[in-house]
Amino acid sequence: IRARRLIGYVPQMLSADSGLTGRENVALFAGLFDVPRRQRRARVNDAMAAMGLTEVADRMARTYSGGMVRRLELAQALVNAPRLLILDEPTVGLDPIARDSVWEHVQGLRAEYAMAVLLTTHYMEEADVLCDRVALMHAGRVRAVGVPSELKAALGAQASLEDVFRQHTGGACEPGEEGAFNGVQHIRRVASRVG
Template sequence: MTRHTTGDKGPGGDGDTAAAGPDAGSAPAVPGGPGTQAAATDTGAASRTDAVTCTGLAYAFGDTTAVDGLELSVRDGEVFGLLGPNGAGKTTAIRCITTLLPVPAGTVGVFGHDAARERMAVRRLLGYVPQQLSADSGLTGRENVELFARVFDVSRRERAARVGQALAAVDLVDAADRLAKTYSGGMVRRLELAQALVSAPRLLLLDEPTIGLDPIARTSVWEHINAVRAATGMTVLVTTHYMDEADQYCDRVALMHRGRVRALGTPDELRTGLAERRGAGSGERPTLEDVFRDIAGSGLDDKSGDFSDVRSTRRTASRVG
């Protein structure tokens, strides 16, 4: 499996970005795929380091505690799901990891880099698709991805190839020169994925990537995420309300409630754990949502919502169209 180097320049840096190797011509149509990056051995111990570590992370907005002593480790190369109801603190935690919010208490590490002290080093390693719309409806798909390539300091020499690879990775080549406002909601999400992939991130953070999409578009977004991950070995940290998606696509999940992780494991481990707690003959095999309800108990109230209460639906298509 090939990996990025970590030592070159990225967004805000003063030189070309890290990822591409000299033999980009042999790469598949995926930014960061084999042939576009230096070998794993170049990173030394970094390739063994967890992708994300949060210890005692806390964040408050005034009197509102959003994240309350979060402990989290995301392993290099896994798809990790951060699940929880509205207001659990998922987005706040993700924003601390991306360095968009400071780390007022505790620590956050990304591939061994401290998010508080090495913000640029952290930013160079990640791609981020926020909940909010990040595509510009007045630009074409290609222009949107080019804009991100410039922001993330992809060198001029590589830019066109990387943009083409990112668009191909999400199946938007044919639509690349149409304005984004003509795209469906699913296409917009794939465009945002291409924007995040153009810098060939080692860590991709996705905040509710499929919210508001129909089942076919949701599946398509996940298939594209998985294809890029298979080609590059990147780590994916995703928040979602959709338990079925977490079950199907995540290697491990953390169930977050009121700012803390309440349960952690593979979806199967969590379901089996609940089945064992319930005892033999307790009926149908529990779902992940059952696990969460068991853990959160009466704490899952109207204020915090539940997993099917998707108040933050992005309605991407209507906002772009």
């Protein structure tokens, strides 16, 4: 239980319940994270406000846009004031405006609460801009670890983090990776039902 109180988690798959209001979703997570009962109402309100969802807190989650659902999931993960926030591909399936909004909120929270953020993403430009250190993985193995600017500099002045990834992975998919499309397709189908 101690560890659970220190960690916030936003999974890749949608975790908001479309049959509940935004406030009810966050309150549910407050209970799961063992937030003391006497603090729950205030913590839920604070988390909703931090994500800019106060005005829609009592609307059903199924009426939220994709970006709003991701911000709701961040509110769920933040309700226990975690020291570590784990984000598993939090912007998959979002349009560029919604992606920017999610990152703006995450960066603000990170600065305000001095929390560590562990991010998984397939978007190299996100990793480059948002991460102090990266570990590039391919086929279940860590291929490179370091500060993005240093990894890029090792390849040349104009290199991108995507170039670094290609350099360390050989630039080809492993056998069987082509089927990963089905997983993304499933995520988008689920997101359309909530959004």
